[in-house]
Amino acid sequence: MTTGFDVLVVGAGPAGCVTAEEAARRGARVCLIEQSEEIGYPIRTSGGSFISELRELGISERFFHAIRRVKFASRNRSIAFDYPEPVVCVLDVRALYQHLALMAASAGVELRLGSRVIDVVREGTRVCGVIVRTGGATHNYAAPVVVDCSGFAAVVLRKAGLRDSFRRFGFGAEYDLYAPRYPEDEALLVVGSDVIPCGYGWAFPRGGGRVRVGVGTIHPDTRAVPQRYLDRFMHECAAIAPSLIGAQPLERHVGYIPSEGVCREFVFDGVMAVGDAAGQASTLLGEGIRYSIKAGRMAGRVVGEAVVSGDPSRARLSQYQARWLAEHGRFMRLAYIINRRIARYDDAKWDRGIALLEKLSPQVFSRLLMSDFSPGVLARVVAAAPRVLASVFRSFVAN
Ligand SMILES: Cc1cc2nc3c(=O)[nH]c(=O)nc-3n(C[C@H](O)[C@H](O)[C@H](O)COP(=O)(O)OP(=O)(O)OC[C@H]3O[C@@H](n4cnc5c(N)ncnc54)[C@H](O)[C@@H]3O)c2cc1C
Structure with missing residues (x-):
């Protein structure tokens, strides 16, 4: 039996690295246990994120590639939002995760790589x-x-x-390509039956001619297997195929993300969960990296102070749960309602949806992508497209 640690953190993704670092900075003795032999490998994410949020989290610009145009296409319509001052970005996921692990190590965390947790010990x-x-x-x-x-x-x-295992989840497959013809500062989201059922396709350029191109769907809303749709999306979808001529794959990624809405309990006796394990990603697009970092900061502080003060009781650890739900619970709930709704859209509904989005400014569109449903943003949506909000509000009340 290995003893001498105050906190065992299982998994060295963004949630684990940040939780471990924060707890260690508060004086806790922390062990970070990761099954992979390398931090940030294999990659299971596309790395799309938002510059202002990353800056707030203290993530340096060297870890992301700025995007100046976001295109959104359905079967028969498309719209482009331009950002002379970039809002959206694509992360260098491996470099960022290794940096977060380095920060944890520099705070005194002990890392165990190639170490797979297979069970828990209970008293x-x-x-x-x-x-x-x-x-x-x-x-x-x-x-x-x-x-x-x-x-x-x-x-x-x-x-x-x-x-239990997550029953509703996003399932994605993507290539990280060398695609020199793809526009370096343009992200693309594509929906419709020619892409994949209950999901969307994407292209996220990350600089140096590299582009992550993928498709994702939601199980069990559909049983579609994304790997079967990915090559067709790349080679046959008119919105993307021409810019991928001559592209070559350098990596292939597959991943899963919970899509069950807000998890109400993630602190128990002697255990807490952070990041995807606690269902903390926004289900709107399946975006969770910045949420994992935020939650890691909150959780690490609470658990670090709790163990150092000698009170790791469930009541004390629950401060983290209460803070997370107070800050993010409502927006996450709304994101989930919208996700459930749009997962059922057919091509005609998506075409109409894109027509409505045309009424929004680039700023409001990006706030919605960020799952920001604050009153100021919603007021601007109502002003531009009253029907959108009315229908979402009806779903919110019904749920
Ligand atoms: C296809 C796809 C595309 C995505 N695109 C985006 C995007 O563009 N932007 C965005 O913000 N989010 C995206 N996400 C979501 C994002 O990847 C997650 O929300 C984020 O990675 C969650 O971080 P985490 O630290 O909670 O979990 P993870 O990043 O999954 O890290 C978990 C860690 O735990 C380790 N682990 C697992 N089991 C064990 C075990 N038994 N023992 C030891 N270690 C273990 C794993 O190896 C891993 O290192 C995407 C997800 C998918 C599936």
Whole structure:
């Protein structure tokens, strides 16, 4: 049994690295356990994000590529929003995750790579450690608090019997291409039956001729397997195919993201969950990196202070849950309602939807993409397209 740690963080994605760093900076002895041999590998995300939010989180510009135009296309319509002052960006995911891990290490966190958590250790109902497979050997680790940052796997919560596997989830496949003809500062979102059912296709350029091109869908709303749609999207979809002539794949990624709406409980006896493991991504587009970093900051502070003060009780750790839900619960709920609704759109509805979006300014469109449903943004949506808000409001009340 390995002892001597105050906090075990499982999973070194953005949620895990940031939670571990914050807890360590508050004086906790933290071990960060990651199944992969390398931080940020394999990549399971496209890295689309928002510059103002990243700046607020202190993420340096060297980790993202700015986008100046966002195009949104349905089967028969398309619209382009221009941003002379860029709002949207595409992250260098591997570099960012390695930087976050480096920050954790510099705060005193001990990292264990190639170490897969296979079960939890319990005393009564309280989780007090994890069982880890490393290179064929099994080790037990004990600590007052275990933080589940294992993403979609939610391995700690599941093994502790605190939740089931996610039943509704986004499932995506993408290529990271060398595509020299693709416009370097233009992101593209494409919906419609010629792309994939219940989902969308994307192209996110990330500089240096590299572009992430993918398709994602939602299970079990459909059983479509994105890998089967990806090549057709790249080679046959009129919105993108011409700019990918001569493109070559350098990486292929596949990933899953929970899409069940707001998770109301993610703090238990001796366990808390952060990031995708707690269902904290916005389900609107399946965007979770900045949310994982934000949640990691909140959770790391709370757990660090709790263990150092000698009170890692559920009540104390629940401060994090209360703060997260107060700050993000409402917008996340609305994002989920919209996602459920648009997942059922047919081509005609998407064409009408794009016609409505034409009435919005680039700024309002980008706020909506960010899942910002604050009164100021909604007022501007109402002014431009009253019917959009009326229908969303009806769904909100019905839910
Ligand atoms: C196809 C796709 C495209 C996406 N595109 C975007 C996008 O453009 N922008 C955006 O913001 N978000 C996007 N997301 C969502 C984003 O990737 C996630 O919200 C984000 O990665 C969540 O971070 P996390 O740290 O919670 O989990 P993860 O990044 O999934 O990290 C979990 C870590 O836990 C490790 N782990 C898992 N199980 C174990 C175990 N048993 N033992 C030890 N370690 C374990 C994993 O190896 C991994 O390193 C996308 C997701 C998908 C699937």
